[in-house]
Amino acid sequence: ESATEDGERPTYSVATDNNYVPFEFIDQETDELVGFDIDLINAIAEEAGFDIEIEQMEFSGIVSAIPSGRFDIGIAGMTITEERKENIDFSQPYYDAGLILAVLEGSEEEISSIDDVDGKTVATRVGSTSEAYLEENTDANIEAFPEITEAYQSVLTGRADAVLYDKPNVEYYAETEGGGELVTVGDLLQGEQYGIAFPKGSELRDEVDEAMDNLKESGEFDEIYNKWFGG
Ligand code: GLN
Known part of the structure; x- marks a missing residue:
């Protein structure tokens, strides 16, 4: 100050x-x-x-x-x-946001909602509300990265089965760097405000x-x- x-x-x-x-x-x-x-x-x-x-x-x-x-x-x-x-x-x-799950294009049937992630590897970011959500509500293997782009990359390269993050960020990334290969599945999981x-x-x-x-x-x-x- x-x-x-x-x-x-x-x-x-x-x-x-x-x-x-x-x-x-x-x-x-x-x-x-x-x-x-x-x-x-x-x-x-x-x-x-x-x-x-x-x-x-x-x-x-x-x-x-x-x-x-x-x-x-x-x-x-x-x-x-x-x-x-x-x-x-x-x-x-x-800003009104919320959490959404995304998978690699083609895997939407295997993981069509958060109910399908138990035992799967789900990528997210360290210290985020998504990390807390996964810990509290699922039995997924959580892989939390310091940077969210690393989490997306890990899904795009097949190392992780899904990513959970804030909808506006997932959607923007999917349309840009994600090249359309990252697709959201299921409903908005938790409404949040910034x-x-x-x-x-x-x-x-x-x-x-x-x-x-x-x-x-x-x-x-x-x-x-x-x-x-x-x-
Ligand atoms: N909204 C999320 C949180 O607060 C993620 C924010 C971010 O990665 N910048 O945990």
């Missing part, structure tokens, strides 16, 4: 990830960090009148770094959960919520949403 004199624009540190399409990822052509979350936090900063310094790290690192106060803000498609709320304060929800993360008791949270209200009212939020998700 940066102490500032009156009138000076504060700079806040923002922890994010760079492996989570289309929320935060490296644009292959420009080599720049882009995505829905990146546009959103920049718009919020501009609206609220502060500067940001973005640091990229592994998703599970963000979940543990925010409670420590090492960063002022965390934005990384982070699901608001009761467990995380014990150590993290969240903004108002800004929130921006703050250390407990952070005064910045209300400021960010207010800025987000303004962006929602002005239509700027919808513009950013449509840029990444169509509509």
Whole structure:
């Protein structure tokens, strides 16, 4: 947190990830960090009148770094959960997501829903709500990778039987790098909402919520949403 004199624009540190399409990822052509979350936090900063310094790290690192106060803000498609709320304060929800299972094209009959994964190898990401879901609700062999793209690759190369992850990320990856070979099966398993993360008791949270209200009212939020998700 940066102490500032009156009138000076504060700079806040923002922890994010760079492996989570289309929320935060490296644009292959420009080599720049882009995505829905990146546009959103920049718009919020501009609206609220502060500067940001973005640091990229592994998703599970963000979940543990925010409670420590090492960063002022965390934005990384982070699901608001009761467990995380014990150590993290969240903004108002800004995106409705949920978990979906995906398999290699051609295996949809073998694994047509989450009921078919017991005894199978299911890939996911370390420290995610999907990892927790698999642990709590299935007898699958869970293979959790630091980066979700490694989990998708493991299904595409036949090392894992399925992948469980957030629907918007699965769908975006399937359409792009997945080359149509990764197909979703079954229903949305668990509705989830994303929130921006703050250390407990952070005064910045209300400021960010207010800025987000303004962006929602002005239509700027919808513009950013449509840029990444169509509509
Ligand atoms: N929404 C999921 C979670 O919070 C995954 C987020 C991510 O990989 N960036 O666990």
